[in-house]
Amino acid sequence: MSYVFTPPAPVAVPVAGRPEKFPVHRIYCVGRNYEDHAKEMGFTGREPPFFFLKPADAVLVVAEGETGTLPYPSLTKNFHHEIELVVAIGKGGRNIAAADAFAHVFGYAVGLDMTRRDLQNEMKKQGRPWSIGKGFDHSAPIGPIVPREQAGDVEKAEIWLQVNGADRQRSTVAKLIWSIAETIEHLSAAWELQPGDLIYSGTPEGVGAVVPGDLLEGGVAGIGTLRLKVA
Known part of the structure; x- marks a missing residue:
């Protein structure tokens, strides 16, 4: 097959302990999925889940143990961090019941x-x-x-973010308003999930601005840490 220009290389994320990479299909994000974060954004209660998307090539891969470079974007003077547990879908489906959701999770x-x-x-x-x-x-x-089989009890894991060594966000995944399984159920009712989909599951309270020179370090217990320097 010929193309009018050379297609870009697939976007892919490394898999811990394995040579294969995880090819990214879509990025779904869950809005306001921790109660205290919803409150700090001016909302309360367990509202129905809602979603927004990012393009697959918005991914910025940072290898374990390395410090990535995060370019400060154009047009903004208020660039915020939101630490999240990301769910990687390995088996697609539509109208997935919450009880069956984890069978669709790769990691x-x-x-x-x-x-x-x-x-x-x-x-x-x-x-x-x-x-x-x-x-x-x-x-x-x-x-x-x-x-998934190496991740431990993700549903109760601590999630945290520090900026320049000082705590900004610290909570547990157990405080999600809509759990991982419930999120997959709701999301798959609106879209047919595909292998390669990433779900950014929501952020806890404490979001705030960063500026060039700041060092961000965050993690989820049992999953690892993520380090970035704002350029």
Whole structure:
């Protein structure tokens, strides 16, 4: 088959302890999925889950033990961190019941949903899509994917983020409003999930701005850590 230009290489994330890489299909993100984060953003209660997407090539892969470089994006003066547990889908499906959800999970990773908060807030005021605030280049940093059978009790794992060595975010995955299984159930009712999909499951309270020179280090217990320097 011939193309009018050379297609880009597939976006792929390393798999911990294995030579194969995980090819990325789509990136789904869950909004306001920790109660205290919902409150700090001006919302309360267990609202129905909602989702937004990032392009697959928004992924910024950081190898375990390395410090990645996160470019400060254009157009913003309020660049926010959001630490998240990422769920990697290995088996697709539609209308997946929560009771069956984990059979579709390949593994887990530590990720950041980086946000141009000022642009996102302006879009909210105007009732317009958030894409410019959420789906920009390098907005989805991620560490290696740990296969599910090696990840331990992810549903109760501690999740945390420090900036320049000081705590910003610290919680547990158990505080998700919509659990991993419930999220997969809701998401697969709206889209047919495919192998290669990544689900950024939501961020706990404590989101805030970073500037060039800041060092971000975050992690999920049993999954690993993610280190980035803002350039």
